[in-house]
Amino acid sequence: MNQVVIWVIVGLIFLLGVVGFLIFVSYKDHSSSSSSASSSSASSKKKASPPSPGQITYSSPGDHVWTCPDGLTSVDVKVVGGGGGGGSGWSTGECGGGGSAATYVHLKSMPVIPGTSYVASVGKGGSAGENGQSSGFYVKDKTTFVPPTSRSYLDSDGFTVFNFNAITLDYGFFNRGVDNPTTFSVCAWFKSTSSSGILEFSSIIPPSGSYDRILCLSKNGKVKAGVNGGTSTSVVSTADANYLDGKWHFAVFTANGSSIYLYVDGALKDSTSGVGGNYSGHWILGVTNPWNFLDVSNDYYTGLLKGVAISNDVCLTAHQVSELYGASDFVKFQSVLNGISSDWFQMDNPKVLAPGGSGGGNAGTESPGSRAVPSLPGIPSAASVEGSAGNGNSTGGSSLYENYGAGANGSCSSSPPSKAADGVVIISWN
Numbered sequence: 248m249n250q251v252v253i254w255v256i257v258g259l260i261f262l263l264g265v266v267g268f269l270i271f272v273s274y275k276d277h278s279s280s281s282s283s284a285s286s287s288s289a290s291s292k293k294k295a296s297p298p299s300p301g302q303i304t305y306s307s308p309g310d311h312v313w314t315c316p317d318g319l320t321s322v323d324v325k326v327v328g329g330g331g332g333g334g335s336g337w338s339t340g341e342c343g344g345g346g347s348a349a350t351y352v353h354l355k356s357m358p359v360i361p362g363t364s365y366v367a368s369v370g371k372g373g374s375a376g377e378n379g380q381s382s383g384f385y386v387k388d389k390t391t392f393v394p395p396t397s398r399s400y401l402d403s404d405g406f407t408v409f410n411f412n413a414i415t416l417d418y419g420f421f422n423r424g425v426d427n428p429t430t431f432s433v434c435a436w437f438k439s440t441s442s443s444g445i446l447e448f449s450s451i452i453p454p455s456g457s458y459d460r461i462l463c464l465s466k467n468g469k470v471k472a473g474v475n476g477g478t479s480t481s482v483v484s485t486a487d488a489n490y491l492d493g494k495w496h497f498a499v500f501t502a503n504g505s506s507i508y509l510y511v512d513g514a515l516k517d518s519t520s521g522v523g524g525n526y527s528g529h530w531i532l533g534v535t536n537p538w539n540f541l542d543v544s545n546d547y548y549t550g551l552l553k554g555v556a557i558s559n560d561v562c563l564t565a566h567q568v569s570e571l572y573g574a575s576d577f578v579k580f581q582s583v584l585n586g587i588s589s590d591w592f593q594m595d596n597p598k599v600l601a602p603g604g605s606g607g608g609n610a611g612t613e614s615p616g617s618r619a620v621p622s623l624p625g626i627p628s629a630a631s632v633e634g635s636a637g638n639g640n641s642t643g644g645s646s647l648y649e650n651y652g653a654g655a656n657g658s659c660s661s662s663p664p665s666k667a668a669d670g671v672v673i674i675s676w677n
């Protein structure tokens with residue numbers, strides 16, 4: 248090779264390097280604008296690159312609004328409730344009981360949605376004998392699930408589990424009404440041994456009037472779902488399994504305005520053409536109206552439900568269903584949901600909640616104030632540490648995180664005890 252050719256090659260390599268560098272720099276400079284959004288995954292969604300690491304601390308009591316920046320899909324959240332107030336003393340030297348410390352919740356990776364507003368609610372520490380307020384972090388203006396009155400909650404892999412016992416008129420519902428959802432998706436993890444209704448779309452609360460878009464467990468252990476836009480149409484799991492086996496199963500009932508689909512445990516079981524009736528109503532959980540066509544023993548659900556998520560404008564694909572089914576805990580499940588839509592109706596709203604401490608008892612003339620009990624578990628309970636109880640005669644529970652949420656000491660004289668420490672919400676990302 249002669250020298251000129253070699254120098255041309257060296258020049259070209261150098262030029263390519265400079266161009267590459269310039270592209271890299273311009274990419275970094277515009278990392279937050281959507282025009283240069285890049286996507287390395289196969290997903291067709293545009294992904295903005297994440298913002299540089301940051302942290303926000305909210306420590307004054309009250310509600311603060313935080314809006315998730317572009318490109319950020321997960322944050323580290325630390326939340327401490329307000330401490331419990333100490334009890335008042337008595338001039339004879341009897342001390343009031345110490346208030347308990349607040350709960351501390353540390354969720355290391357909470358899925359968040361860019362552009363969505365969240366509330367960081369900071370709980371106030373209690374004054375004499377008062378409970379501290381809870382602190383929390385959750386989506387602002389989220390459609391609220393109104394739970395059944397006899398609810399009991401358990402916790403499973405970060406999911407909140409709701410227990411239903413076929414009690415007449417005991418159902419839960421979403422407070423936001425919906426006008427004729429034709430494209431929709433209903434996801435539910437269920438665990439049951441009883442043929443009963445899981446949910447429906449009803450024009451009236453309590454369920455009556457018009458109803459369809461029903462998901463239920465029919466008599467022979469099959470999962471069934473149906474619509475009625477003039478004619479009754481249903482999709483049903485095949486006879487390959489009895490789903491009333493007391494184990495967790497994942498049902499997805501989804502529709503695209505012309506067809507309905509039923510998936511169980513990630514696999515498509517049935518599809519047919521069909522569309523729901525045209526009316527406005529509410530999604531109701533834990534009950535279905537009697538509909539012989541679906542062959543259900545009890546209208547009211549018996550069993551456990553978790554991870555119920557409903558979209559009124561998405562028809563899930565087989566791939567999305569299998570991703571949801573494969574998500575092993577609530578955080579992963581939530582990440583998949585967030586990647587599909589920012590507007591799910593969820594029984595289990597993604598939230599962090601740290602209850603405040605309890606107040607200590609006031610002293611009597613001859614008796615010290617009673618000790619405050621430890622604070623309650625937080626949500627998710629797997630990430631929470633309950634605050635310690637206050638001492639029976641004066642000392643408050645000590646804080647579990649820095650100086651936030653400590654219970655106040657009871658007073659040992661007639662002067663009022665000092666106020667307990669306020670809570671905190673700290674959001675950080677890197």
Ligand SMILES: *[C@@H]1O[C@H](CO)[C@@H](O)[C@H](O)[C@H]1NC(C)=O
Pocket residue numbers: 503504505506
């Ligand atoms: C709905 O599903 C049917 C059957 O698979 C399909 O023919 C139709 O194109 C789908 N409609 C929409 C709007 O995607």
Ligand SMILES: *[C@@H]1O[C@H](CO)[C@@H](O)[C@H](O)[C@H]1NC(C)=O
Pocket residue numbers: 427525526
């Ligand atoms: C549903 O009914 C309303 C009121 O009767 C009507 O305005 C609307 O066009 C109907 N929608 C569909 C999709 O048929």
Ligand SMILES: *[C@@H]1O[C@H](CO)[C@@H](O)[C@H](O)[C@H]1NC(C)=O
Pocket residue numbers: 615638639640641
């Ligand atoms: C207060 O509680 C501590 C620890 O339980 C105990 O040692 C102390 O004697 C108590 N004091 C009074 C005045 O009851």
Ligand SMILES: *[C@@H]1O[C@H](CO)[C@@H](O)[C@H](O)[C@H]1NC(C)=O
Pocket residue numbers: 642643653654655656665
């Ligand atoms: C409560 O009393 C203990 C023991 O006397 C003390 O160490 C602590 O600082 C006091 N806490 C507050 C909040 O005053």
